[in-house]
Amino acid sequence: MSDAQTWTVIGVLGAAFLGTLTIVSTLFVHIVRSEVRRLEGTFGARFDAMDRDIQALMRHTFGIDRGE
Numbered sequence: 001m002s003d004a005q006t007w008t009v010i011g012v013l014g015a016a017f018l019g020t021l022t023i024v025s026t027l028f029v030h031i032v033r034s035e036v037r038r039l040e041g042t043f044g045a046r047f048d049a050m051d052r053d054i055q056a057l058m059r060h061t062f063g064i065d066r067g068e
Contacts, residue, residue: 001009058064 055065
């Protein structure tokens, strides 16, 4: 291989590597964001349920309505 062919191969492989790295990092960020959104929804629902339980206990035990 001549010098020009060697540098062409190096350039093509470098571009392919950077392209692959970009795609993988973009997909990784997308997956992490979707998992965080899913966890926020799960914990939000659990906290809402817990808040309803606390309000029921307050009404039952002390006759206090914390105002919904």
